[in-house]
Amino acid sequence: MASAVVARTWRSTPAESIEAGLAELWREIGRQAPVARAVMSNLVIFRNRSSAGGRRLDSLAEGLPIEEVVARHPSRMILIAHEHRRVECEPVAAGIGIVTFGPPQARYGVEQIAVQASCADASLPSIVRRIVRGDVPTSVWWAEDLSQVPPVPALVSMGRQLLYDSSAWKDVRTAVLSLAPIVRNRRSDCADVNWRRLAPVRQALVHAAESMQADDLRHADVRIAHRPGETALAWLLGGWLAARLHWSDAAAPAIEEVPHADDVLTLTCGTDSGKLTLTLTEQHVAVSRRGHPSFTVAVPRESAGDAVAAELRSLARDIGLHDTLGALIRRFSAGSL
Incomplete structure (x- = not known):
């Protein structure tokens, strides 16, 4: 401290x-x-x-x-x-x-x-x-x-x-x-600083993807719903998925705001037979998929000052963030929203 x-x-x-x-x-x-x-x-x-x-x-x-x-x-x-x-x-x-x-x-x-x-x-x-x-x-x-x-x-x-x-x-x-x-x-x-909040989400998705085929993820119907005020976080998640899975603009996830929602964001993907649902709250990330065990990942508690200081101490380029921004730049430059 x-x-x-x-x-x-x-x-x-x-x-x-x-x-x-x-x-x-x-x-x-x-x-x-x-x-x-x-x-x-x-x-x-x-x-x-x-x-x-x-x-x-x-x-x-x-x-x-x-x-x-x-x-x-x-x-x-x-x-x-x-x-x-x-x-x-x-x-x-x-x-x-x-x-x-x-x-x-x-x-x-x-x-x-x-x-x-x-x-x-x-x-x-x-x-x-x-x-x-x-x-x-x-x-x-x-x-x-x-x-x-x-x-x-x-x-x-x-x-x-x-x-x-x-x-x-x-x-x-x-x-x-x-x-x-x-x-x-x-x-x-x-x-x-906002990107740091997606760290447990990315960790949970990488773990969940171990039981899924890459092609299933690339061609899945992906939707991201978020509460008011979290538009940027939802787009960062969508950009990260696009960068990791090499999506085209046509395959990019649907992103929508849900009025009065309590959860920070919810991601759903896949068909009914193997649908994956991820929910981010202030306390944890919960992941469920039909036919597979559910699991949670804790969300670290971090003050604004802690987050800024941690970024200042980091000497390495955040490749994940830069790839995410690159994917979003290509999407927005092409006129896609």
Whole structure:
């Protein structure tokens, strides 16, 4: 379990004085008690300035599990609140802070930087480049709905990883297609917090498929029903099946929302004589098939901060997610819904 927050120190600063201001903050908290500077990576968090509203610099991260994340994966947090304009410009405001964790004898701190910028997208890399540490890797956390605020390629390409949460998508097709350039150039890895929720589902389906013929699955009538708010999760499952079974668009599963449903999603496939039903709830995955024993797979309990920190720690490309996105990109590019 991560350490509890002990103290927060925050102040506004001119953008050109960020590093000098952080150095002074470290000196101030070091006079109070010994503290270690902890940093494993740069974590660049993108927020649209309009969605951040009129918040003060020190509250731009409200609604995000920032401190939970950096307690588990210490990072220099760089929050960019961006308002798109056609002209190149400098940051309009900046703030810096240090959050300390742990007991007095083992105290450590992480740096937080917030920048407000009203500028062209092309200006963002130069702003970020001045404040990232060059000796550690960089991840970009897109804390917006990709269907409403598409990723800025020049900013995403600065990181080894693009982190996002597809559960926030209002339009799955638009969001998936916005990721197409990133998936195709393979320069940055995609990491979807929502995708993690399908891990027990994929595990259960792989186990169930051991008693089924591949051709039976490829040609089965597959349907995915989901509760309101889980459209992206249902499409991710459909995309994963399409990638694994090499389905054509014509063979893709039927996906529908069920009003007032309690279960997260339900997948059915096969004929009446050998019909398979999989149900995902908040607690478990239940699988039943006629003529075969039923079984369940537990759903791990994971907070939002745990999930984000786990993705930041992962150094390997998630091939399953990239294949799934590739299948969905092909489907949506062809105009199929």
